[in-house]
Amino acid sequence: MMQASSSSRRRQPIHDDETDGGDVLQRPSHQPPATSRHRGATAARSQPHARGDEAQAASGSSGQGQQPRVRAADYRPQPLDRDSAAAVGQMIAGYGPHEDTIRQAMASLEEATSDLCEVEETIDNEAFVQLDADYRELVDAQAEAKTRKTSLEALLRRLEGEPTVLDPATEYSNLTCEQLEAYSALTTRKKYGQSQEYVSFRESAWAAVEDSAMPPINEFLPAEQGDEDDDDDDIQVGGTRQDYKCPYSAKLLIDPVSSTGCPHSYDRESILSYVGKGEKVCPASACNVKLSHRSLKPDPRLAKRVAAYRRREESRILSAPGTMIE
Numbered sequence: 001m002m003q004a005s006s007s008s009r010r011r012q013p014i015h016d017d018e019t020d021g022g023d024v025l026q027r028p029s030h031q032p033p034a035t036s037r038h039r040g041a042t043a044a045r046s047q048p049h050a051r052g053d054e055a056q057a058a059s060g061s062s063g064q065g066q067q068p069r070v071r072a073a074d075y076r077p078q079p080l081d082r083d084s085a086a087a088v089g090q091m092i093a094g095y096g097p098h099e100d101t102i103r104q105a106m107a108s109l110e111e112a113t114s115d116l117c118e119v120e121e122t123i124d125n126e127a128f129v130q131l132d133a134d135y136r137e138l139v140d141a142q143a144e145a146k147t148r149k150t151s152l153e154a155l156l157r158r159l160e161g162e163p164t165v166l167d168p169a170t171e172y173s174n175l176t177c178e179q180l181e182a183y184s185a186l187t188t189r190k191k192y193g194q195s196q197e198y199v200s201f202r203e204s205a206w207a208a209v210e211d212s213a214m215p216p217i218n219e220f221l222p223a224e225q226g227d228e229d230d231d232d233d234d235i236q237v238g239g240t241r242q243d244y245k246c247p248y249s250a251k252l253l254i255d256p257v258s259s260t261g262c263p264h265s266y267d268r269e270s271i272l273s274y275v276g277k278g279e280k281v282c283p284a285s286a287c288n289v290k291l292s293h294r295s296l297k298p299d300p301r302l303a304k305r306v307a308a309y310r311r312r313e314e315s316r317i318l319s320a321p322g323t324m325i326e
């Protein structure tokens, strides 16, 4: 049967996710076995989603009398029509908080990692390798959530053109599996080297230890098969910023804002007074991007890096000969 093979085709590190389209779209026969590889996920799924076989098993004889046992195989595809579109819309909206949670976890892990690197004074140890692996899992989770949401959106779009989608569960499953497999097959450089979040994570760790600009991200991600024949090497992010001075005022970036249109950051007060209410050209050399107060965003991550930089500067001054306080 098709569904059985499609769920077993999923590969690690992509895993089942309790916020997927299970409730409305999945027939019970699509439900992967409750023995999930993923700890936590099993418990989370089996409670709110319990129904069909699972519900029967869970409730036992709960006073409802002797109902015939519900067999998953008896369920037929549940067509999706415009009346149920709202439910799909809700599932899509449900990804908002889920994605926020992933972003928060990323921010916390980035912060914890840079703190640890600062204390250890290195990124070259076991602990960092483990944290880096954890962060990559979050990048994977982010990609998976995006894929599942996109599949649901594709189903919704189908309903704009036709009154019903006959077997939405299979379609959702096929669409999702295809995308997840494509993601799994990407090289490390393509999965992580092109993730803004991952680059930011590495930059924070780097900045906690080093004063120099971080080298391009691919220096940390060895080339794999499939990396040679692509021409998007030049799209890789990272390795540009790391000058902690405002290009306009030359002040240290204690309270930085960053441009959304170019890779430059500025001292908040200085740049806001420069830009005023109109548009000005970015003051960084050789950058012609137009700035307005709307294209300037606070940059707490950069602020943290600058703070770490200042702490290193202070400890250098304190440990310089002659200033040692015994």
Ligand SMILES: [Zn+2]
Pocket: 259, 262, 263, 264, 282, 283, 284, 287, 288, 289
């Ligand atoms: Zn610029």
